[in-house]
Amino acid sequence: MVAADGGTDRASALVTSAKFSEAAQRHNFEAGWLVRDPWRASTVSDHFRRLVANRLFVAL
Structure with missing residues (x-):
């Protein structure tokens, strides 16, 4: 996922x-x-930020 x-x-x-x-x-x-x-872009970005905050994903 890439957000801009x-x-x-x-x-x-x-x-x-x-x-x-x-x-x-x-x-x-x-x-x-x-x-x-x-x-929608903000919603998608926020969702991935929560995944990182919950340590389900790792930010690169």
């Missing part, structure tokens, strides 16, 4: 399973969800 411009009217987020290895590019079907609605 959080807290602004241009906030967006990308949630994807895409892998960038050569094998993935040749053999896998990868999908993603691009969110350009600021309210």
Whole structure:
């Protein structure tokens, strides 16, 4: 998940399973969800922040 411009009217987020290895590019079907609605992008970002705060995910 990547979020950009959080807290602004241009906030967006990308949630994807895409892998960038050569094998993935040749053999896998990868999908993603691009969110350009600021309210939804903030909701998605907040959800991932809670996952990190609860130590279910690790921030990179």
